Amino acid sequence: MKRRLRRIAPLVLVLFPLAAAAPAAAQGSATAESLFNQGLADMEAGKYETGCKAIADSHRMEPKPGALFTLAICESRWGHVATAFTRFGEYLALYQQMTPDQKSRQGERAKVARQERDRLGPLVPELSLSLPPGAPAGTVVKRDGRVVDGAQLGAGVPVDPGEHVVSTQAPGGAAWETKIQLAEGEKKQVELQVNGASTPSPSGASGRRTAAFIAGGVGVAGLVLGGVTGALTLGKKSVVDEHCGSGIGSSDETACDQTGIDASESASTTGLLSTIGFGVGLAGLGAAAVLFLTEPKQGEAATGAASRQIRAGVLAAGPGGVVLGASGRW
Incomplete structure (x- = not known):
């Protein structure tokens, strides 16, 4: 399912100055700097799971536009097209708020971010989850361990390609779980089940x-x-x-x-x-x-x-x- 996206030469030119400037940008935060450098090294070695996590941790500790851009690149190479699409969008929104001098120091990153969003857009899968009629009030829906907001039920939500674990649980009832596989660009609608509520008893x-x-x-x-x-x-x-x-x-x-x-x-x-x-x-x-x-x-x-x-x-x-x-x- 996951495929390694082909690296393009301009990305190397964008990321290399970021690695060299990381110690200065960290402004004395040794931990954030160390995490970023470790994550960048793992990313370049193709170790995207550890690399993207380290870069994300560095960015949480000390938010920087360059770290956010690098995280988007890492997620894109990892095949997480929906996450990468979102990260590039966050970077571009941040870029629009920069002063002309700050923008000039970003080099080609904004251009690359736009190109990557245009490329990734058609590849982003969408998953629409809905509860069956008669599902008890208060039924909790989770996707990959995280609670799905009720407003998202029935709507197509961008997700990364691959396998997703979805579960439901009615108040006081047993949990129900299923696995859903999504390919790049696929749009899927799934009506979930709820133990004890998906087939209501006629005497109920x-x-x-x-x-x-x-x-x-x-x-x-x-x-x-x-x-x-x-x-x-x-x-x-x-x-x-x-x-x-x-x-x-x-x-x-x-x-x-x-x-x-x-x-x-x-x-x-x-x-x-x-x-x-x-x-x-x-x-x-x-x-x-x-x-x-x-x-x-x-x-x-x-x-x-x-x-x-x-x-x-x-x-x-x-x-x-x-x-x-x-x-x-x-």
Whole structure:
């Protein structure tokens, strides 16, 4: 994955005067000077892990533009393109604040920094991390041992190529960990998992609330069906009155002509549908209310404590009406 970036001749000309001037620039800080010289020697020997660390420690102890520039060069040669891109940007921002005399003492560094940023930009990978729906509040996400700020979740964040270790941990839960490999210039989106939260239990708060919405939707649909078919039944009743019994001049109220017979049969069907629709509607709304009212508290769901459970529904339906029932435990 990591490749050694080709050294270019101008960098040698830029870094050599820095090495010679390091004792003077250190202004009596022997430790910072020693770390810088050690880091520069390791970098030139291709020992980037120890070299970059020593230069970074020197710069932290005594911030200097030249040390920052050298650190960017070291990270770039090491293959840490995202870190190098950032370091060159920091150097250029610092360069803009310098006086003309200070800028002149920087030589070609600013020019090289711009060239390196232009070259490294397309090589910087981006990693976007996101939590699954239903992840508990307070879930901690870490990348390479460092906590990821919540504002960065879901956004593409520049990272160095190579392997990255990402973990999640919900409050009081077990940690979950994965390894993600990124190539230069690669952009990857990863939805993480959270132990105990990535697959919510249907009996938990989230599953119970979803069931309540479904039951409520069924209830509303049932009431609509009952209302529509009920209106049709009333319409058929007037037709029956006109084509049966006295409506056709018969003393037998059950006697009907063909139109009356058809209307009577149709009214019977729509009346049954209306009865069932209203029954299902009331049962659905009742079940939704029960599910909402008996939804377990967050603490109960987290600890797995037994919660109140109730099931409500239509047990039977027929021409004479519907039978509703409920069962469960408190």
